[in-house]
Amino acid sequence: MTDLVGEEDVPIEATLNGKPLKRRVKARQHLADFLRQEMELTGTHLGCEHGICGACTVVIDGCTARGCLTLAAQISGKSVDTIEGMTESGKLSELQSEFIARNAAQCGFCSSGMLLTAYELVASGRKMSRAEIREFISGNMCRCTGYHAIVDAVEAVMAKKVKASAGGKF
């Protein structure tokens, strides 16, 4: 059965940015390439392609994941949200406002991944110290800001959220 098992073109059924998605994907294609090349969702960026830089961060079933370390074939049955979908839904608007106010996005290459990771942090409802925020976003590299402005922005939104509700998603 050696060559008959498996396929090079894999059928998937998933949810992408809230809409149903049904198509065939190349087995070897990772999710970030699929989003960029097949779906024209180029907000998901590619830096290192081996899980270090975090530019390709997407949300799978509500949790951040590396787009380069997930195969497009693996999203079948799952719900994927990208920076485009999360922006349209308004979920990121407060973070985006604070990022802009503090110049926490300079060249912008890391920003889509950084915002999604920051969203997961803020949505946890936990109050974190600046050191804990830095640790949480340590998987997203930024070569412009030195992170200070980013931590400021995340801290500002987190403070509002913790104040508004004693925990829980927003």
Added chain:
Amino acid sequence: MKARNFRYVRPSSLDQACRILAGVDEAVPVAGGQSLLAGLNMRLSAPKLLVDIGDLKELTGQSYEDGAVRLGALTRHAELLRSELIQKRVPLLVRAAAHIGHVAIRNRGTLGGSLAYADPAAELPACAVALGATLILGSLAGEREVKAEDFFTGLFETELKPGELIVAVKFPAMQPGMSVGFAELSRRHGDFALVGLAAVATMQRDRIGAARLAYFGCVDRAKVACSVSAAVAGLAPPLRDTSAFAQAIRQDLTPEDTTGLRADTKLHMATVLTRRVLNSLSQRTDP
């Protein structure tokens, strides 16, 4: 870079997965894929077939029975950090999980994947060995149990045979008087450890009774550091110096020079780290 071409299959049962893995040459299982896919992208390996076991129900679940916590192989690193059962019964795993990669990696990477990949710089193999965990391996022939210290046979090498998968892992739960310690040194947060240590000890009042220490990052495979474990028995932390176990570390660890890090530097770091971990042990971490 991009991965070489391969085929992909998503079996619907553990039996089917084992049958495929046993019957196809160069077939590799994938679950979280956080190490495997990075390796594929860098073309460090090029299997012909990826068998996606990420949705197999048989590999999930958490339970506590007969003094042991059984965790399905698909338990994500993030779940180790969240689970109240693990927090209470196997706190060493919680301490270790915080050091694995980054948030997005921990959301996808799995316990079984980390053990099967057997990276000598990974946290969980060392924890499994220090705790004396038992791995449950499944194949078409049924299940068999292998002790963690017998499972890791070499650099990225394990007891797993073709067609065999890790189904679950049984970790002995914390007992009264038991204490655990964990620390690692890496250049940046989330990087692989240069030197790391997982320790499990039975405390007799303020003294260390029996201890099992397993290093990672500076060894070729996860194993019990026998000489150090014997040397620290009877010590009463906090320790002022490292004289009681420094020689034993040189017996257990024989690191090699690597770019930017000499072997004697690694030994020094291991010695410093050992004292730190021993000084963190106390009876206060009882369940």
